Amino acid sequence: MASSSPITKKPDPVMGKLKDIIALIGKGKFAEAEAAARQVQQSAPGHADANNILGIVLINRKNPAEAVKYLGIAARKEPGNAIYLNNLGCAYLDLGLIELAQAPLERALAINPKLTKSSWLLGEFYRFAGKPERAWPYHEMACRDEPDNADYKFALGKTLEMLGRADEARACFAALRDHPVHGDFVLYRLAVNDKHDLASPLLAEIESKLLVPSANRRALNALHVGAAKIREQNGDYARAFTHYQKANIADMVPFDLVQYRTWVDALIATFTPEVIAQHQGKGSDSDVPVFVVGMPRSGTTLVEQIIARHPQAAGAGELDRIWKIAGNAQYRGDVSKFLPVFAGAEAPKVAAMAESYVKLLKFFGPEARRVVDKLPHNFEFLGLIALLWPNAHVIHMRRNPLDTCLSCYQNRLSEAHGYSRDLTTLGLYYREYARLMAHWRKVLPLKFLDVDYETLTSDFEAQAKQIIAFLDLDWDPACLSFHEGTSAVRTFSRNQVRSPIYQSSVGRWRRYETQLQPLIEALGDTV
Structure with a gap:
């Protein structure tokens, strides 16, 4: 009879290699970590930890699209592992696949209620x-569990800001004003969310910081804009404009206007009535999508909120899904490749892609007949939209070009808006936008409504009724109470839409007429 002895579990050789990769991540050596993680995953493709680590490295390498693949494998291998589910949900959020993020994050928190990061991510x-009313409990929970975590506190402040709970948001931000990462951005938010006079200690604090400029260009931009907003509130327009100039110089992003003009030329040449008629029939016949387009800062948020107050409509905010679909279809870049790609695509696959976007909209308004995507720059993709969602409604917001461009110049637009950093480039870009929109209005068979911001603010009820009628919805007086809603207001306009209609933004450019001469010259006859 053989003697019994304890069974010794063999060490997992993969885990030793993964520890080395984790050490590389800790040192910020992400390229080395990726190479090593790929090698381990290829040698053990079914190993949950190997897939999870590779996914984490790819997120750090700004490649969430590929990260999802490996994080998904890990989560399927061990569906009870809250960490894997949390990482998968995080990657979905990074990708903008918001409709897919909720389930793994909720499962992660259900498995491990003490996983504070999942609370924070659910809030996000x-x-x-x-x-924001549903985000608040999760952000509050994360801050309660880790009161010293600045990321959680900053997120809570932004949620309170969206809810209009100004005093609480202010207190949340104020606690971070000396933080090495968030401090400068907190000072900006404190500046723009309240009224301050020129003797304000906050203005003195911001301008004192600017004497020793931050190396972080976005932080430097934020401080200059914060100071500019306070000076503008108090009529000190000359010094305010100097701050706006310095803000844009600090955050200058290269923008190739010649290349952009060439792309607009190609769109105009490609999308003719004949081409559109020839290639229709592959998309979705849904009439749920409503696209509110135009230049940034033209009033798109106001129109979205009017519509979103209707009981049969909803607002989805600014979605980037069309931009991603356009990229995959070769619509962005070399437009000459778009039609062959689109023509060669199988109709069921195109229809499924179009329907997936409709499902995303229905995520924001499950019972809604109309859901608004108010990403202004969808004006560039109206050719694609006409093919994929021919029954969509398009509302084109127009505003005085000078007021529009000035507002773009004064606000902290992302790197995607590199054209906004220089007044001459901004004016020339506006001309391209106007040229492209004129073409779309001539050739596209979409339902179009042009809305002028100035008319909307001066004759609000009549214009609101026109918008709702255009969407084939019965009039509802709730649409006049747009300022009582909070849904999906994530842009710079969040403070404006909490107030009844006002006209103080009309003609603002006159305050800076002298400084805006390069813009006026570039705009030419569009003014």
């Missing part, structure tokens, strides 16, 4: 979804 999920 609901904030991105335009539901």
Whole structure:
């Protein structure tokens, strides 16, 4: 009879290699970590930890699209592992696939209620979804569990800001004003969310900081804009404009206007009535999508909120899904490749892609007949939209070109808006936008409504009724109470839409007429 002895579990050789990769991540050596993680994953493709680590490295390498693949494998291998589910949900949020993020994050928190990061990410999920009232408990929970975590506190402040709970948001931000990462951005938010006079200690604090400029260009931009807003509030327009100039110089992004003009030329040449008629029939016949387009800062948020107050409509905020679909279809870049790609695509696959976007909209308004995507720059993709969603409604917001461009110049637009950093480039870009929109209005068979911001603010009820009628919805007086809603307001306009209609933004450019001469010259006859 053989003697019994304890069974010794063999060490997992993969885990030793993964520890080395984790050490590389800790040192910020992400390229080395990726190479090593790929090698381990290829040698053990079914190993949950190997897939999870590779996914984490890819997120750090700004490649969430590929990260999702490996994080998904890990989560399927061990569906009870809260960490894997949390990482998968995080990657979905990074990708903008918001409709997919909720389930893994909720499962992660259900498995491990003490997983504070999942609480925070669920708060982020609901904030991105335009539901700050549902985000708040999760952000509050994360801050309660880790009161010294600045990221959680900053997120809570932004959620409170969306909810209009100004005093609480202010207190949340004020606690971070000396933080090495968030401090400068906190000072900006404190500046723009309140009224301050020129003797304000906050203005003195910001301008004192600017004497020793931050190396972080976005932080430097934020401080200059914060100071500019306070000076502008008090009529000190000359010094305010100097701050706006310095803000844009600090955050200058290269923008190739010649290349952009060439792309607009190609769109105009490609999308003719004959081409559109020839290639229709592959998309979705849904009439749920409503696209509110135009230049940034033209009033798109106001129109979205009017519509979103209707009981049969909803607002989804600014979604980047069309931009991604356009990229995959070769619509962006070399437009000559778009039609062959589109023509060669199988009709069922195109229809499924179009329907997936409709499902995303229905995520924001499950019972809604109309859901608004108010990403202004969808004006560039109206050719694609006409093919994929021919029954969509398009509302084109127009505003005085000088007021529009000035507002773009004064606000902290992302790197995607490199054209906004220089007044001459901004004016020339506006001309391209106007040229492209004129073409779309001539050739596209979409339902179009042009709305002028100035008319909307001066004759609000009549214009609101026209908008609702255009969407084939019965009039509802709730649409006049747009300022009582909070849904999906994630842009710079969040403070404006909490107030009844006003006209103080009309003609603002006159305050800076002298400084705006390069813009006026570039705009030419569009003014």
